[in-house]
Amino acid sequence: MLPFTRDQFLANLVAYNEAIWPAQLSAFALGLLAVALLFWRPQIADRLIAGTLAIMWLWTGVRYHWLHFAEINKAALIFGGLFVAQGAMLAYVGVVSNELRFGLGSGPAASVGIGLVAYAVVLYPLLGIWTGHAYPQMPVFGVTPCPVTIFTFGFFLFAKPPMSRWLLAIPFIWSLIGGSAAFLLGVPQDWLLLVSGVVAVPLVLACRSDINLEGLKS
Template identity: 85%
Template structure:
């Protein structure tokens, strides 16, 4: 059982969305920029993508979990800390060390990655509206945990070997936590989250292992 009701969860989302407006627009804009950067050859593009993902995780950890979700669930203190750690890891590995490289690519991993990115940025909010969760009573891309996680999995599937497997750990754990809660709360646009972690981890590990064998 969850320590809060569905109505409390939705009311908390409304309060959060109204408090941070118009950050949602900026989040969507940098999400589009991240996708555009996949087709931008310079090395700096990889660092910019990593920084965008890091900002999304840091923002969600602090603004969503710590400053709002803790009002109805004290476990959000731990959730927020994990998101901040993930954001810091992305910043260190991808921005400081420059060890994350992305590309549109081809093959099963890239195809699923593109699908995850498109789902998180476009289909996710549309499905929410279609199922009766119109703004502001909906998780919004780039500033709430579930779409941020799916979006990140999409980019991990588009990452070129080698990539630190540690970057997969926190998103995978959240996919199980957030995905399970989505069924209890009746948030169908988050149902994909529950399987996205398993699919993404399997494909990333398989793709990178194949690359290691060929090296």
């Protein structure tokens, strides 16, 4: 049982979207830049992609969870802490240490990654509008937890091994929390979130295992 009603959730989303406008446009532009960097490969491409993901997680943790969602759900204080922690890890591993490498690649992981990124950026808002959640009464890409998590899983499937398993923990936890709540709140565009964690995490770990096995054979 959720500590708030569906109407309270939607009203909170409206207030949040109106308060942060036009940050949504900046988030969308950052998302498109991250996608473009998979093809256009300047020397700092990987750092820019990791930095984009870090910004989205930090923003969502502070601005959405702590400053808005906490008004109707005190658990958002914990959720915000998880998102801030994930943003800090992405910033350290991907930007400071430059230990994240991205590339389109091929195979099942890359195919699922493309599907998740396309869903988060394009299909997510279209499905929201189609099901009656037009702006501002909708979770928006880049600044709300569920599309940020789906988008991140997509990019993790583009990550070249080795990738720290710790980076998978918080997105997976949120895929279970946010995905389950989506059914209770009637937000069908978030239903894929529950699937994304269950599918993406094993694929990322399988890629790590393949690399480890190749290393043992050589």
